[in-house]
Amino acid sequence: MSIQEPSKCCVCGDPTTKRCQACAKSGIDLFFCSPEHQKLVWKHHKHVCGANAHPFRYPPLSQDELDGLLAFEHELVTDQYRDNILSALPEIEHELTPDKIARGHAALQQTVVGRMLERRLGWPAFSYANIVRFLSSSPATPNDAYRRTLFRLRYEIWAYHLRARGNMSDAFAQTPFWSNIALFDLTQLASLAVDLPVDSLVRSQYLHSLVVLVSLAVQRLQDCTAIPLAYLQRASEQILACFGDLKPGVDEKDALAAIAPLLDALRGAGVGRMEVWRTVSGRLAGSCT
Ligand SMILES: [Zn+2]
Ligand SMILES: [Zn+2]
Numbered sequence: 001m002s003i004q005e006p007s008k009c010c011v012c013g014d015p016t017t018k019r020c021q022a023c024a025k026s027g028i029d030l031f032f033c034s035p036e037h038q039k040l041v042w043k044h045h046k047h048v049c050g051a052n053a054h055p056f057r058y059p060p061l062s063q064d065e066l067d068g069l070l071a072f073e074h075e076l077v078t079d080q081y082r083d084n085i086l087s088a089l090p091e092i093e094h095e096l097t098p099d100k101i102a103r104g105h106a107a108l109q110q111t112v113v114g115r116m117l118e119r120r121l122g123w124p125a126f127s128y129a130n131i132v133r134f135l136s137s138s139p140a141t142p143n144d145a146y147r148r149t150l151f152r153l154r155y156e157i158w159a160y161h162l163r164a165r166g167n168m169s170d171a172f173a174q175t176p177f178w179s180n181i182a183l184f185d186l187t188q189l190a191s192l193a194v195d196l197p198v199d200s201l202v203r204s205q206y207l208h209s210l211v212v213l214v215s216l217a218v219q220r221l222q223d224c225t226a227i228p229l230a231y232l233q234r235a236s237e238q239i240l241a242c243f244g245d246l247k248p249g250v251d252e253k254d255a256l257a258a259i260a261p262l263l264d265a266l267r268g269a270g271v272g273r274m275e276v277w278r279t280v281s282g283r284l285a286g287s288c289t
Pocket of ligand 2: 020021022023030045048049050053
């Protein structure tokens with residue numbers, strides 16, 4: 001099955017037949033025209049390469065993420081934070097059951113973040129630090145609850161940086177790598193109704209393309225001579241094509257709306273506006289202007 005444009009380097013977009021061998025064994029096509037371009041994103045790709053490639057398996061919390069979450073525990077819950085929770089609730093909860101709504105409202109009564117998250121996630125009181133530490137180690141076979149909790153906490157880390165910085169570009173630059181990936185993991189957001197099983201190949205393929213794009217973007221943010229803008233634009237275009245596979249039949253306007261936060265975040269790295277259309281074969285395509 002061809003999921004992304006076969007034989008385009010995922011870094012520079014040049015035609016190639018070479019791919020990451022370790023990932024290919026797991027069924028993932030990740031093309032790199034040269035060892036140099038594979039090395040360019042290796043720092044991040046290595047965590048999800050080979051055995052972790054498909055089904056795509058997030059690494060456990062990084063030291064940065066762990067430190068951040070432990071520091072949040074005693075932070076005061078502001079009114080703005082409460083408003084954010086209320087508006088984000090339908091987005092991050094797949095089934096908004098009466099039970100979850102009740103937990104959400106109980107959480108809003110709490111004054112510090114650790115106690116509030118315990119309520120929201122249905123954890124015992126004062127278990128926060130232990131659970132967060134557990135999530136920085138990788139269980140032999142992560143179950144659904146582990147994956148879901150890891151995702152939720154990464155979302156919290158991102159939301160913290162958004163509150164602190166006030167805009168997507170700056171929050172993106174400050175958020176640890178895997179929390180940014182979780183934020184743009186459109187397969188987990190309820191409003192898009194993608195909701196793919198964890199072993200879906202299109203899900204894994206999308207997430208690998210996302211790791212490449214975000215890896216290039218954060219490197220360019222640190223040093224704009226390290227990564228040409230054209231690479232970021234190609235990688236953004238590939239994400240869009242993958243999104244078309246995640247949600248076949250999605251119209252151009254909705255596709256653009258879905259990836260708009262990602263493009264917003266990338267604006268700091270110089271990626272401009274994206275235009276979206278359908279190719280003759282019905283695939284989503286785009287170009288940055
Ligand atoms: Zn290349
Ligand atoms: Zn690989």
